[in-house]
Amino acid sequence: MISKSTIKLIKSLALKKYRIKEKLFLVEGDKNVIEVLNSNYKTERLFATKTFVYENENSCSKAISTTKVEHSEIKRTSLLQNPQNALAICSLPEKQLFPEILNNNLSVYLDDIQDPGNLGTIIRICDWFNIEYLFCSPNTADLYNPKVIQASMGSFCRVQIFKSKFEQVAGLAKLSRAPIFGAFLEGKNIYTEILPAKAILVMGNEGNGIHKELENIIDRKIKIPEFSEKENSAESLNVSVATAIICSEFKRKSFF
Amino acid sequence: MISKSTIKLIKSLALKKYRIKEKLFLVEGDKNVIEVLNSNYKTERLFATKTFVYENENSCSKAISTTKVEHSEIKRTSLLQNPQNALAICSLPEKQLFPEILNNNLSVYLDDIQDPGNLGTIIRICDWFNIEYLFCSPNTADLYNPKVIQASMGSFCRVQIFKSKFEQVAGLAKLSRAPIFGAFLEGKNIYTEILPAKAILVMGNEGNGIHKELENIIDRKIKIPEFSEKENSAESLNVSVATAIICSEFKRKSFF
Numbered sequence: 260m261i262s263k264s265t266i267k268l269i270k271s272l273a274l275k276k277y278r279i280k281e282k283l284f285l286v287e288g289d290k291n292v293i294e295v296l297n298s299n300y301k302t303e304r305l306f307a308t309k310t311f312v313y314e315n316e317n318s319c320s321k322a323i324s325t326t327k328v329e330h331s332e333i334k335r336t337s338l339l340q341n342p343q344n345a346l347a348i349c350s351l352p353e354k355q356l357f358p359e360i361l362n363n364n365l366s367v368y369l370d371d372i373q374d375p376g377n378l379g380t381i382i383r384i385c386d387w388f389n390i391e392y393l394f395c396s397p398n399t400a401d402l403y404n405p406k407v408i409q410a411s412m413g414s415f416c417r418v419q420i421f422k423s424k425f426e427q428v429a430g431l432a433k434l435s436r437a438p439i440f441g442a443f444l445e446g447k448n449i450y451t452e453i454l455p456a457k458a459i460l461v462m463g464n465e466g467n468g469i470h471k472e473l474e475n476i477i478d479r480k481i482k483i484p485e486f487s488e489k490e491n492s493a494e495s496l497n498v499s500v501a502t503a504i505i506c507s508e509f510k511r512k513s514f515f
Numbered sequence: 516m517i518s519k520s521t522i523k524l525i526k527s528l529a530l531k532k533y534r535i536k537e538k539l540f541l542v543e544g545d546k547n548v549i550e551v552l553n554s555n556y557k558t559e560r561l562f563a564t565k566t567f568v569y570e571n572e573n574s575c576s577k578a579i580s581t582t583k584v585e586h587s588e589i590k591r592t593s594l595l596q597n598p599q600n601a602l603a604i605c606s607l608p609e610k611q612l613f614p615e616i617l618n619n620n621l622s623v624y625l626d627d628i629q630d631p632g633n634l635g636t637i638i639r640i641c642d643w644f645n646i647e648y649l650f651c652s653p654n655t656a657d658l659y660n661p662k663v664i665q666a667s668m669g670s671f672c673r674v675q676i677f678k679s680k681f682e683q684v685a686g687l688a689k690l691s692r693a694p695i696f697g698a699f700l701e702g703k704n705i706y707t708e709i710l711p712a713k714a715i716l717v718m719g720n721e722g723n724g725i726h727k728e729l730e731n732i733i734d735r736k737i738k739i740p741e742f743s744e745k746e747n748s749a750e751s752l753n754v755s756v757a758t759a760i761i762c763s764e765f766k767r768k769s770f771f
Contacts, residue, residue, distance in 0.1 A: 294747075297747075380753055380756060383749055383753065383756075384752065386743065386748055386749040387741060387749045387752055388742050388743075389742040389743040389744065389745075389748070412749070413749075414748075417743075417745060417747070417748060448771070450767045450770075451771055483643075485643060486644050486645040487642065487643065487645040488645065489645075489673060491550075492642055492645070492673060493642035493668070493669075493673075496640065496643055496759070497639065499756065500639075500640060500755065500759045503752070503756045503759055503760050504763045507739070507760045507764070508763070508767075514706075515704070515706040
């Protein structure tokens, strides 16, 4: 059974202040839970159905404490609209050491991405494209927001993510001799520009784009050209979609 | 004021059966409402704040009936978590004539895309990339679902969308001498394959991919190659993200 106080704890983890206070975060969804069990994160408490525990015996054995529960209990406890069969409470990790140098690979900097779904999707994209580091500005959505974890589909366990100010990332870029690219509505065509293997790509906020103050530090402005001739066509793409297209173009140019 | 019966009507439009019964659909969000007012859709009733009507006088004059309301009333009526300043009830359009031939452009066929957010995002992508037609299988999410409209950010007014069976689309492809490409986990690398200007791209369901029965009719299987060397990296990309990357690659090859 999941006790009332645990249900209260779990529900509180939707909010950052309680995640920080408790030093815990919540992972939901079968795929996400299996991935976090098999990662470097420490799973303090696992609540799962009998079948889930039986079918994922090896993974479940990695949790410090496992409690078999009815699906109805998960349903009562879950923050999801369609709860699955497992729910894990994990320890927030220690602060990682900021990288000293960039390798010959692409990294991404997010300048105040607000929507947790967008952040989660971008983490999944970074995983797919083997992005070296994902840097998030201090005002970007919190990585341990359950909606971010959910949308990342387990990729949050594999991508190296740092919360950091732009100045710090710009310093790292300089030291590593990596040019900084920024995605703007006005910029050079990504399809015809030279996009090197080693670079940092800056993606801006959903509504306001990249902060004005960052523009001077960005070495090259790029854009995805529009293909529509209609007068009144889509003004922009969703930021996670735009990130995917630009990462795809960077990687294509290095590999094919 | 928005009457009780109108509030009831508006809330009912979340469900397809009421949309069909009433021959109406709901458009919310300032940008979406302005776009629908200026499109070929007929806006039967517009509810908006004074400021919205004042600032968008020309657009608002196109509604058959306009009612100025308080923001609190929109809030009470809206299906959105964060309601904006306007809400439009529009007529479901007459069935359009199915196209007779494909021009020298890319079209997309969605094989049972379930998530309204994904469908809306794909409509926005099709608008950006000037996709000729977007065909949706009968089991794909309904275009007039308020969540689809919301996610499309006005692009639903500009993209030509047809609900149609795959056989019909395959017939059109044959007649137009357009090859049919399908996105699979196993397929030829999109970056090195020849991707012609005129083609149909089939994208599969979120969980199950493209239906087995369609495989024999698809001319060429393609994939976005993985770049990660990690053993256990992202198994797939979100379907709207994958659609964006593949459309980008088709268009790049035709234009640059």
